[in-house]
Amino acid sequence: MQKLVINGGKKLSGEVTIGGAKNSTVALIPAAILSSTPVVLDSVPQIRDVANLRSILLDMNVTSEVKNDVLKIDPTQIHFAELPSGKVSSLRASYYFMGAMLGRFGKAVVGFPGGDDIGPRPIDQHIKGFEALGAHVENKHGQMIITAPEEGLKGAKIFLDMVSVGATINVILAAVKAKGTTVIENAAKEPEIIDLATFLNNMGAVIRGVGTETIRIEGVDELRSNNSHTIIPDRIEAGTYLSLAAANGGDILINNIISEHLDAFLAKLDEMGVNLEIGEDSIYVKPSPDMKAVNIKTMPYPGFATDLQQPITPLLMQSKGEAMIIDTIYPKRIKHISQLQKMGGDISSENDLIFVHGGAQLTGATVSADEIRAGACLMIAGLMADGTTTITNAENILRGYDRVVWKLHQLQADVELIGHDDLKEN
Numbered sequence: 001m002q003k004l005v006i007n008g009g010k011k012l013s014g015e016v017t018i019g020g021a022k023n024s025t026v027a028l029i030p031a032a033i034l035s036s037t038p039v040v041l042d043s044v045p046q047i048r049d050v051a052n053l054r055s056i057l058l059d060m061n062v063t064s065e066v067k068n069d070v071l072k073i074d075p076t077q078i079h080f081a082e083l084p085s086g087k088v089s090s091l092r093a094s095y096y097f098m099g100a101m102l103g104r105f106g107k108a109v110v111g112f113p114g115g116d117d118i119g120p121r122p123i124d125q126h127i128k129g130f131e132a133l134g135a136h137v138e139n140k141h142g143q144m145i146i147t148a149p150e151e152g153l154k155g156a157k158i159f160l161d162m163v164s165v166g167a168t169i170n171v172i173l174a175a176v177k178a179k180g181t182t183v184i185e186n187a188a189k190e191p192e193i194i195d196l197a198t199f200l201n202n203m204g205a206v207i208r209g210v211g212t213e214t215i216r217i218e219g220v221d222e223l224r225s226n227n228s229h230t231i232i233p234d235r236i237e238a239g240t241y242l243s244l245a246a247a248n249g250g251d252i253l254i255n256n257i258i259s260e261h262l263d264a265f266l267a268k269l270d271e272m273g274v275n276l277e278i279g280e281d282s283i284y285v286k287p288s289p290d291m292k293a294v295n296i297k298t299m300p301y302p303g304f305a306t307d308l309q310q311p312i313t314p315l316l317m318q319s320k321g322e323a324m325i326i327d328t329i330y331p332k333r334i335k336h337i338s339q340l341q342k343m344g345g346d347i348s349s350e351n352d353l354i355f356v357h358g359g360a361q362l363t364g365a366t367v368s369a370d371e372i373r374a375g376a377c378l379m380i381a382g383l384m385a386d387g388t389t390t391i392t393n394a395e396n397i398l399r400g401y402d403r404v405v406w407k408l409h410q411l412q413a414d415v416e417l418i419g420h421d422d423l424k425e426n
Ligand SMILES: CC(=O)N[C@H]1[C@@H](OP(=O)(O)OP(=O)(O)OC[C@H]2O[C@@H](n3ccc(=O)[nH]c3=O)[C@H](O)[C@@H]2O)O[C@H](CO)[C@@H](O)[C@@H]1O
Pocket: 023, 026, 092, 093, 120, 121, 122, 123, 124, 125, 126, 127, 162, 163, 164, 165, 166, 167, 188, 306, 307, 328, 329, 330
């Protein structure tokens, strides 16, 4: 187990640069197996999810190498392999191998995906999509066995019951080489889906309408990569550093941001009275002494992201008044609450509503990062708190935050990671 030890209460300042989006990267890596040629991704974040996906690729004889933030994946010697639980359960996005392997081999055997404990996360819409394309899906002791018919997958119209990032991406991955036209209705519109479609279209795929609720895919026979793909900046990492900067003094410049991807989040910061200077691809956070509480309701993109609900909470704790948060995507995403209470935070939840009272001074404590964004929230709270905060299970933070300790040091934070770090932060 890794621990993040934070000596808090210091004003932070300096510059930090946001890495490539985790939620793009974890779809792009499985998507690479659809290519007949090697693939190059740049702006790849140094996170545990990437290391785990690379290890799964190797089980299929797909080699990969990383140099700085460039990842080369060579799927030319790929062979079919079953992907049982184990590695697959180390992260959520391993479910993208279902769509990608179905597209590449006409068959996928993949254990049930893992990921954060943020309430129920069914995959019925993914399965509905595969079945609509003609696949047979069987759940054998928690292992999904998905098989295309002999004549191959055939394009179909799929209406998703709810807006799902994962189901939208998985159907795209399966349909991109299917015969004929696939139409996804009520599709998710997240920027990471546009990033994935850009990557696939540059390899010869025909995917239209991404970023709207109707996506049309004309199946093609082959995908070939001709140039490297630069991953979009991580909007959730950016939102986390914005919250951290506003909560810990200000005078922090955050580089590599597409501010349009953060519209709903930035609107809330503005409503709270956070002083921001928004540049072309950066945001400067100035001291904001008089912040006021706001209410937050998480929604699918372009609404306020569920993944930023916890990271903004410490900032609400510094604001005047009472804030109410409703997470409509994951109403049980509340693992941070009991931990913030240990630090003296005035926060509670009742009937899937979270109430945050501003004004309580936090004090350091030993707390647990039970999932990635709860961990990010505690990291910000630890930086705000008087004294020392020890965050246990810090690997949940490292799985999705690029070189986080190094970046915090850039901002003059007094933090130390204890325990073996095989990602070798620099
Ligand atoms: C790797 C990745 O990109 N993860 C993100 C992705 O997760 P993920 O793709 O798993 O989340 P979804 O968008 O699919 O989930 C949205 C909602 O739909 C429900 N649902 C989803 C699929 C399904 O088949 N059945 C079903 O009921 C989920 O329980 C949830 O309530 O989007 C979430 C919502 O923005 C983010 O929090 C995650 O960071």
